[in-house]
Amino acid sequence: MDISELKKKAAQLRIDALTAIHKANSGHTGGSMSCMDLLVALYYGGFMKIDSKRPHWDERDFFVLSKGHAAPAIYAILADLGFFDKSELDHLRQVGALLQGHPVVKIPGIEATTGSLGQGISVAVGLALACKLDREDRKVFTLLGDGELQEGQVWEAVMSASHYRLDNLIAFVDKNNLQIDGTCKSVMNVEPIADKFESFGWKVIPLVDGHDLEEITRAIEKAQKVQRQPVMILAPTVKGKGVEFAEGKVGYHGVALSQEEMSVAIPVLQEKTK
Amino acid sequence: MEKVATRAAFGEALVEMGAKYKNIVALDADLSCSTKTAKFGAEFSDRFFNMGIAEANMIGVAAGMSLKGKIPFAATFAIFASGRAWEQIRNSVAYPNLNVKVVGSHGGIMTGEDGVTHQATEDLSIMRSIPNMKVFCPADYWECKRVVEFMCKDFGPTYLRLSRSGVPKIYDESYRFEPGKGHVVRDGNDMTIFAVGAMVNSALEAAERLSTEGVNVRVCNMCSIDPIDKDLILESAQKTPKLFTAEDHQIDGGLGSAVAEVLAEAGAGVPLKRIGMDGFGQSGKGAELYKRYGLDGEGVYEAVSKE
Numbered sequence: 001m002d003i004s005e006l007k008k009k010a011a012q013l014r015i016d017a018l019t020a021i022h023k024a025n026s027g028h029t030g031g032s033m034s035c036m037d038l039l040v041a042l043y044y045g046g047f048m049k050i051d052s053k054r055p056h057w058d059e060r061d062f063f064v065l066s067k068g069h070a071a072p073a074i075y076a077i078l079a080d081l082g083f084f085d086k087s088e089l090d091h092l093r094q095v096g097a098l099l100q101g102h103p104v105v106k107i108p109g110i111e112a113t114t115g116s117l118g119q120g121i122s123v124a125v126g127l128a129l130a131c132k133l134d135r136e137d138r139k140v141f142t143l144l145g146d147g148e149l150q151e152g153q154v155w156e157a158v159m160s161a162s163h164y165r166l167d168n169l170i171a172f173v174d175k176n177n178l179q180i181d182g183t184c185k186s187v188m189n190v191e192p193i194a195d196k197f198e199s200f201g202w203k204v205i206p207l208v209d210g211h212d213l214e215e216i217t218r219a220i221e222k223a224q225k226v227q228r229q230p231v232m233i234l235a236p237t238v239k240g241k242g243v244e245f246a247e248g249k250v251g252y253h254g255v256a257l258s259q260e261e262m263s264v265a266i267p268v269l270q271e272k273t274k
Numbered sequence: 275m276e277k278v279a280t281r282a283a284f285g286e287a288l289v290e291m292g293a294k295y296k297n298i299v300a301l302d303a304d305l306s307c308s309t310k311t312a313k314f315g316a317e318f319s320d321r322f323f324n325m326g327i328a329e330a331n332m333i334g335v336a337a338g339m340s341l342k343g344k345i346p347f348a349a350t351f352a353i354f355a356s357g358r359a360w361e362q363i364r365n366s367v368a369y370p371n372l373n374v375k376v377v378g379s380h381g382g383i384m385t386g387e388d389g390v391t392h393q394a395t396e397d398l399s400i401m402r403s404i405p406n407m408k409v410f411c412p413a414d415y416w417e418c419k420r421v422v423e424f425m426c427k428d429f430g431p432t433y434l435r436l437s438r439s440g441v442p443k444i445y446d447e448s449y450r451f452e453p454g455k456g457h458v459v460r461d462g463n464d465m466t467i468f469a470v471g472a473m474v475n476s477a478l479e480a481a482e483r484l485s486t487e488g489v490n491v492r493v494c495n496m497c498s499i500d501p502i503d504k505d506l507i508l509e510s511a512q513k514t515p516k517l518f519t520a521e522d523h524q525i526d527g528g529l530g531s532a533v534a535e536v537l538a539e540a541g542a543g544v545p546l547k548r549i550g551m552d553g554f555g556q557s558g559k560g561a562e563l564y565k566r567y568g569l570d571g572e573g574v575y576e577a578v579s580k581e
Contacts, residue, residue: 064338105341105370112341113370119362122331126338126346133299133320134342153362156331164323 001044006213009080010040011272014242016076016089018265021256024093027101030239030252032073034176034210035143038235041216042141042172043077047224049138052082055108061138062127064112066120067145067174068102069254074110075099083109118151120144121171125161128169128230139224143172147179149190155200161230162201169230170223171202174210176239178250197232210235242269277440280471281379283418284436285310288347290419291426292318298426301336301348303329309349309379309436329354333362333376340372345426351385352378352394352435356401368406368431375425376401381411381435382522383555383563384472390554394435398470399527401433402500408453409500411435413474414444417497420451428453437522439560441472444495456503462490465516465578468507470496470529473520473549476564479571480578491578496529504536511542518547518578522569525550549577 001009014036021027042048042063049061065074072092079086084098084107091097098107102115111127114120124142131138148154161169173193181187190196194204203226205219216235223231240246243257243265257265292298292314299321306312306324315322325332329350336346349355355378356363367374378397385393402409408430412418418436425432444459459474460481469477474495481491492514494506511517517537519530530548537546555563564570568577 112338113366116361116365118330119334119366122334122362123338123341123366125331126335126340127342128338129323129335130299130339130342130344133339133344153328153330153334156326156328157334160325160328160331160335163326 003214006040006044008273009044010037010213011242011269013040013076013080015266015269016080017072018243018257018262020072020075020089020092022262023090025256026093027072027256028069028254029243029246029257030178031067031070031145031174031176033241033243034237034239035067035070035174036073036241037211037213038143038172038174038216039073039077041213041220043081045217045220047220052109055083059138062111062124062140064120064124064127064140064142065103065114066124066142067117067148068115068120071101071103074103078109081109117148118153121154121157124169125157125166128161128166129164131168132164132166138168140169143174146173146175146177146184146190146193149173149193150188158197158200158202165228166230167227170220171230171232173232173234174237175235176237178239178253180253182250194234201229203229203231204234205231206234207236210237211241244268275442277442278415279438279440280412280415280418281310281436281438283415284377284422284434285313287419287422288314289317291422292321295345295426297343298345298347299323299339301325301332301346303327303332303350303354305350308351309377311347311349329359330362333359334366336374337366337372340374345373345375347375347377349377349379351392352381352397353392356394356397356433360400364404368404371406371430373429375432375434377434377436379436380438381471382437383551383567383569384437384439384522384560386438386560386563387557389557393555395524395551395555396527397435398499398521398523398529399531402532406431407500408432410497411471411499412497413471413495414441416443416445416447416449417451420449421497424451424453435471437472441475444474444478451497453498454501454503455498456506457495458492459495460491460493462492463514464490465518466492466494466510466514467518467520467574467578468494468496468529468533469520470499471522473522473569476569476571476574477520480574483571483575484578499529499532502532502536507533507536508540508542511537511544515544516581517544518549520574521550523550525552547577547581549574
């Protein structure tokens with residue numbers, strides 16, 4: 001897909017994710033919107049070797065959503081790619097539904113059960129280590145939130161990834177600067193993020209704009225060429241991106257948009273799909 | 275009698291299984307010489323991963339490796355395996371039902387001189403409460419070997435509790451382990467002691483002494499804590515008028531609770547006395563601590579004689 005198509009796709013997937021959260025009347029709006037462009041670049045930019053008809057294809061690349069609460073974003077993508085029927089999005093978070101509040105491996109296309117912050121990156125390290133052991137040229141991508149970096153386990157995982165020189169591991173940090181109780185800076189300052197990862201032995205590729213699909217695409221291309229060390233793509237993003245009234249607002253971390261809010265947000269996004 | 279620690283049996287078994295199953299990998303958290311995964315590391319260096327003193331990440335990495343078809347054995351002291359990494363085991367391993375084998379060495383106060391911080395006495399309880407987890411605690415060298423063999427053939431998350439010090443061999447090479455089955459090591463009609471791990475030996479010692487007094491004791495080895503052998507528990511409740519449990523673990527939540535649950539739900543109505551820890555231990559030699567807290571043969575003898 002070229003950049004203009006990626007942009008349209010991202011707008012459509014934002015609509016799908018917001019609609020799913022709205023129907024569930026529960027879910028994480030802000031963080032699903034902030035990472036959407038990163039995921040669109042990854043999944044539609046030709047980087048992921050995957051086949052929706054063979055979710056367990058033994059040559060596929062892996063993606064682990066370490067910030068599992070952004071599940072609606074990845075669910076919208078997997079549904080769009082045909083890993084499961086799009087109607088599943090209508091039942092998000094409901095009793096008996098395939099799509100649980102946070103990702104689970106039984107969902108086609110989901111590679112790890114996540115949601116408890118800090119755990120997904122360890123699972124990604126395990127996948128990358130196993131690929132190395134099997135001498136298979138497969139990539140493992142993971143996506144973390146900046147608030148998530150407060151979890152000690154993240155740094156255990158970061159340390160182990162560089163110790164084992166996992167150049168098949170690429171992590172995105174969706175730096176939207178907000179967490180449930182306020183700004184990351186006020187709750188527990190995680191900066192300087194890039195310096196921390198570099199001092200742990202990672203190659204860091206900082207983006208200017210984590211919503212610039214062209215810039216994200218170039219960064220992933222660059223990350224794939226790095227050898228003998230894991231790569232972190234540091235993506236400054238806006239929480240709630242694409243829903244103007246929710247952008248940069250802590251209050252939209254874990255709530256669904258109301259009917260009224262949907263009627264404002266959706267037409268704006270629909271324009272962007274054209 | 276020759277005494278061998280179950281952790282030593284584990285170390286040997288893992289090497290034997292490693293030769294047979296090429297997808298076994300071992301992970302350790304800087305305790306490989308104690309947990310005996312170092313033997314596996316020496317034999318299969320490419321399949322051994324020291325994860326440093328970072329148990330939470332070790333469990334997550336094991337989960338990731340299992341998602342790619344490996345059979346990870348993630349080992350450290352029982353207190354850190356079950357405690358520090360409990361939520362990682364629950365959310366990253368058990369919930370997705372991954373084939374990760376968590377190995378907790380140095381279970382119980384038998385751990386000895388290192389003291390309470392290193393003596394896991396709650397691990398059986400918190401591991402058996404997790405859905406999908408199997409929980410095993412072998413009594414001797416041969417049982418441990420058979421359990422490890424079973425774990426390699428089986429699929430699913432499992433917690434294996436090992437002990438630090440040597441315990442006498444109760445079984446021989448012909449022993450067969452069956453998950454969900456207890457084993458009647460010695461039969462009798464007067465009372466039953468359900469025991470686990472090193473306490474099977476203590477129960478046997480107590481039973482031997484009681485036999486000289488004309489009291490015939492049934493000793494059941496309950497290595498398979500979860501699933502537990504309900505049939506054997508209820509059959510014993512019908513056969514013998516007094517029931518006891520014996521474990522190097524808190525009496526709350528572990529084997530004692532597991533047996534009590536089965537008895538209560540069946541309305542068995544037979545009195546049960548739980549022998550084990552009811553509080554924290556302290557530093558000291560394992561054998562001395564067993565004496566101090568009534569977990570040796572004499573302690574079990576006294577506890578059951580009182581009833």
